Amino acid sequence: MSSPTSSAPLRALKIGIIGFGPFAQFLTQTMIKQGHSIRATSRSDYSEHCARLGIPFIRDMDEFLQSDNEVVLLCTSILSLSDVVESMPFQCLKQPTLFADVLSVKEYPRDVLLQALPPESDLICTHPMFGPESGRDGWHGLTLMYEKVRIRNEAVCSGFLHIFASEGCKMLEMTCEEHDKLAAKSQFLTHTIGRVLAEMQIEPTPIDTKGFEKLFEVKESVANDSFDLFNGLYVHNRFARQQLKNFEVAFDGVKHKLLDRMNE
């Protein structure tokens, strides 16, 4: 099995992006810089934005799938994935295609896509563990998690992974299940605590400790993401439910310890 090292030559790919929201736009900048040929489609009209980037925006999904993509990259919200996939006319594909996704949960898109894709299509599930904020100054040292779910065309798959490897990403191959277990304990917990802090409307004070500054950063980083994203992290990661329960139990435990001491 060849590894997607950063020293391999870059293969220019024809990549079609479905869902041209903030994260897709962020990825597109780097893919254009690397010389890939990008076209996009989305529920909303991004034709002006795409024109500024010098790439085609193809409104019609039939036409988009007929447009000779080697890779179709799904960047829709977690909650809309199944509707989007259901509405895709796969019979329009002209060639076996590599489907890839970047959703922040992994078992769910793997299952939806395995059910819907034509058997000759390849599938890689990925999660770039960074976003427009953390990756603003480059992707070096940031992690790309991926699972090669069904790959026959190794050349296209390594070409796709090379987009990240060549930017210096830490390439981490793991199963979608393992990803979701870990992400519930890390990313989902971070978003939950950030949302709680936002509900409390915490603000900086003149006597902030370093710890509080970090808490405030957590609140701010989460506030930039859509509520759909947070909702999706919960609804479509089966391990998130347990994590929310653990959080409640731990919070109650801490509260009771305090109250018990006070009553002693």
Ligand SMILES: NC(=O)c1ccc[n+]([C@@H]2O[C@H](COP(=O)([O-])OP(=O)(O)OC[C@H]3O[C@@H](n4cnc5c(N)ncnc54)[C@H](OP(=O)(O)O)[C@@H]3O)[C@@H](O)[C@H]2O)c1
């Ligand atoms: N933001 C990050 O830092 C980050 C990092 C890693 C992975 N991701 C993943 O990347 C994906 C995109 O994230 P995002 O930050 O751009 O924001 P998002 O709110 O999760 O997704 C926005 C995208 O979903 C599409 N969409 C939403 N509802 C839809 C519907 N009912 N039907 C069809 N399309 C719909 C939007 O299309 P229109 O714009 O056309 O309305 C837009 O392209 C998500 O799956 C997220 O988990 C995000």
